[in-house]
Amino acid sequence: MAKILPSIFGADILRLKDEIHFLEEEQTEILHVDLMDGTYVSNIAFGPNQIAAMKKASSMIFDVHMMLANPERHIDDVINTGAEMISVHYESTPHVHYIIQKIKKAGRKAGVVLNPGTPESVIEYLLDDIDYILLMTINPGQPGQTFIHKSLEKIRNTKKMISGRDIQIEVDGGVNLDNVKQVKEAGADLIVVGGALFNKQPHESYQALKIAVQ
Numbered sequence: 338m339a340k341i342l343p344s345i346f347g348a349d350i351l352r353l354k355d356e357i358h359f360l361e362e363e364q365t366e367i368l369h370v371d372l373m374d375g376t377y378v379s380n381i382a383f384g385p386n387q388i389a390a391m392k393k394a395s396s397m398i399f400d401v402h403m404m405l406a407n408p409e410r411h412i413d414d415v416i417n418t419g420a421e422m423i424s425v426h427y428e429s430t431p432h433v434h435y436i437i438q439k440i441k442k443a444g445r446k447a448g449v450v451l452n453p454g455t456p457e458s459v460i461e462y463l464l465d466d467i468d469y470i471l472l473m474t475i476n477p478g479q480p481g482q483t484f485i486h487k488s489l490e491k492i493r494n495t496k497k498m499i500s501g502r503d504i505q506i507e508v509d510g511g512v513n514l515d516n517v518k519q520v521k522e523a524g525a526d527l528i529v530v531g532g533a534l535f536n537k538q539p540h541e542s543y544q545a546l547k548i549a550v551q
C-alpha cells in the first residue's frame with residue numbers, strides 16, 4: 338500500500354489553518370511542504386519560519402522538499418522547523434553528501450531529489466546514507482503541470498537499483514486519479530498530490546486517491 342502525501346503548496350493560502358485542520362481530520366500521516374527560493378526554481382514558497390509555524394499547529398509528519406540554491410546555507414534553519422523528513426535536490430549543490438549527513442545527525446530522515454532530466458544512477462554512492470529518494474515527475478517550481486510519462490520507467494529502474502535496501506521512493510508532480518495507480522505499481526511508496534487533491538471536492542478526491550493505491 339502506498340501513501341498519499343498532500344502538498345500544502347496546493348492548498349488555499351487564505352484558509353491555511355482550515356486546510357491543515359481538514360488534513361488532520363482526514364488522518365493525514367505525512368504532509369509534503371515545498372520550500373522554493375526563486376533562484377533554484379522560479380517560484381517562491383514557504384520559508385523556514387512559515388514551516389515552523391505550520392508544524393506547531395499540526396501533528397502530522399512534515400516532509401520538507403528543499404528547492405534552494407546553496408542548501409548548505411539554509412539547512413540548519415530547515416532542521417530547526419522540526420520537520421521529520423527533509424530532502425535536498427542532487428542538482429542544487431556540490432555538497433549533497435554533507436547536507437545528508439547534517440540531516441541524519443539531527444535525527445531526521447534524509448531524502449535526495451532528482452529532477453526529470455537527472456538519471457537515477459548518480460545517487461548510487463549515496464544509497465547507504467539516505468532514507469528516501471524523491472523522483473520529480475514534473476520540472477519543479479510550478480503547480481498544475483502534466484505528469485512526465487517517461488518517469489514510470491525511472492521509478493521502476495530506481496526500485497531495481499535500491500535492491501531490497503530500506504529506502505522509500507517518493508514521487509512528486511502531476512499525479513492525479515488517472516495516473517496514481519500506475520505510479521504505485523511502478524514502485525512508489527509515497528505519492529505527493531497537490532492540485533488533484535485541493536480542488537472543489539477535497540474529501541472525495543483524497544478518498545478516491547487513497548483507494549486507488551491500496
Ligand code: DX5
Pocket residue numbers: 344345346347369371402475476477478479480481482509510511512529530531532533
Ligand atoms: C512542485 C512541487 C509539488 C507540487 C505538486 O514543484 O514540488 O510538491 O505541489 O503539485 P501537483 O500535484 O499539482 O503537480
Ligand code: ZN
Pocket residue numbers: 344369370371402509529
Ligand atoms: Zn514538492
